[in-house]
Structures are given as structure tokens and as C-alpha cells.
Amino acid sequence: MTGFLLAAAGPLDAAPRGFLSPTGVEIVFVLVGLAVLGAAVVSVTTRQLVHAALWLVVALGGLAVEFLLLTAEFVAWVQVLIYLGSVVVLVLFGLMLTRAPIGRSPDADSKNRWVALGVALAAAATLVTLVVDAFRTSWIDLGAGGGSTAVTGASLFRHWVLPFEALSVLLLAALVGAIVISRTGSGKAKPRPGKLTTRQER
């Protein structure tokens, strides 16, 4: 019994594995992670707005590869379908409908970007220090079938059915809300505050 418990708690124990002899999965993970991080940094710093959305595609696609490497295959394909398929398209449509300039826009960053850089660097230092200190010896045992679609589907529809259904209602509510927000009145052109002039004033 004790041996069974020890075996069951195996991955939680301190692992005698070093960082100097990485496995193949770790090498691929680090390389894809560097690509994801670089794409994310370019995406938040570039001055060309459409390029930022396209670099976001690279970052999110790389994250899908990371999910695959962590044996979460269903989540990886959901990531590809929803993020790369719909969210980025929504963002591109949003950029298009708000008349984002094609090419370099000099006012893409606000004036407090140095404060933002300081906050981000401080948060990164704190979080990385904390995470390295906490999980230095933890080891993920990536066995076969740990996060496969069958296991995910079974747990999702056996234990998580009620949140799943509530989430579908939430999606419906968000859809209806988006339509209600973005429809344009009842045909009457009201005088609007702001810089846009309405058609009747022109």
C-alpha cells in the first residue's frame, strides 16, 4: 500500500533530473517557446497595426504546438480553430472597421510606454524568480494518453457537464449582446457627440 502510494505520488516528488541533459521534447519546447515569445514581443511593439495581428497568429499557433507537446491534443486543435480561425479574423475585421492605417502609425504606443516597460519587467522578474524557486525540481511525466481527446471528452461530459451547458448559454448571451451593441439604432440619425459628423450635417 505504501509502495502504491509512493508510486502514485511519483511525479510530485523531487526528480533527480538535471537541466544540462534536456530531452528532445524539451529542446523542441524551448525552441518553439522562443519563437512564441519573440512573436509576442513583436506583436506588442510593432507600429504596423495589421502586422501586429499577423504576429499574434504566429504566437498563438506556436502556443498550439506547445499544447501538443504537453499532450493536450484536443485543446491544441481547439486553439487552432478558435484563436487562429475566429479571434484573429475578428481582430483583423476590428482593425479594418476602425480604419486602422496601413503602414506605420507613429501613435501606436501611448506616452507611458516606459512606465509600462518598467511594470512589465518588474512583474517578469518577480514571477520568474517565484516560479523558478517553486518548481525547480518538478518533473512532468508525459505518458501516453494523459491528455488525449478520449480522456478529455470523458471528463468533460462526465464531470463538467453543468459548466459546459452554462458556458453555452454564456456564448449565446454574448452573441446576442454583441449584435445588440453593434446594430445601428432604428434608422433615425441622432446628433452624435464626437468628431464624426453625421450624414445630415454634411
Next chain:
Amino acid sequence: MHLLYPAVLAALLFCVGVYGVLARRNAVLLLMSVELMLNAVNLNLIAFDAWLRDALHAGQALTLFAITVAAAEIGLGLAIVLLVFRTRGTADVDRITALGDRAAEVPAQPTEPAADPAPKGQAVS
């Protein structure tokens, strides 16, 4: 695989998202940075699900829920941004200050009630 690699990557990605949220002016780019932060959290959830291997698979289920909530969030967020752009003519979060307190308009003595009958609210400029 060491747990450190996905945890550090998620932390760094979250901080890149924090920088984007604080430094960008365009509201659509701000929403993109929020997506980066949500994805960092998703990576953390997946890594800890693979590490802990609980019977409920809470990490993967919560990741799916977070992705769904993020999709709903960006749909609603873009609808709000489009509405603001149509009414205000700009999508800069720095220039949408109709609800902000301007320093000149704050009364010097807060005890004195404001006797201004003019309607407050949207600043027509």
C-alpha cells in the same frame, strides 16, 4: 519535461501581455494583448494538468472554458470598440476621456456643493 519550461514561458508571455495592455493606444491592439495574457494562463493550466494528472482533468476542462470565455470576450469587446469608434470617431483609449475627472474641473473645496445646473456627462467637443 521539467515543469519549469512551460511555467517560465507562461510568466514571460503574461508579462508581454501586461506591457501591451499598458503601452498600446489602439483599443483593438489592447484586446490582442489581453488575448496574449489569457493564452499564458491557458499554458499554465495545461502544464499543471499534465503535471498533477487529477481524475477530473480540471486543467484541460478549465482551458476549454477559458478559451470559450475569451472568444465571447473578444466578440463583445470588439462590438464595444466599434460602437465607441462610431460615436467618438476614434479608437484611442487615451482620447476617450468623457468619464474622466479633469484636474481643472475638480472643485477646490470639496465641501462646497456645486451649483452648476448644466447637464454633465458627455463632453461635446
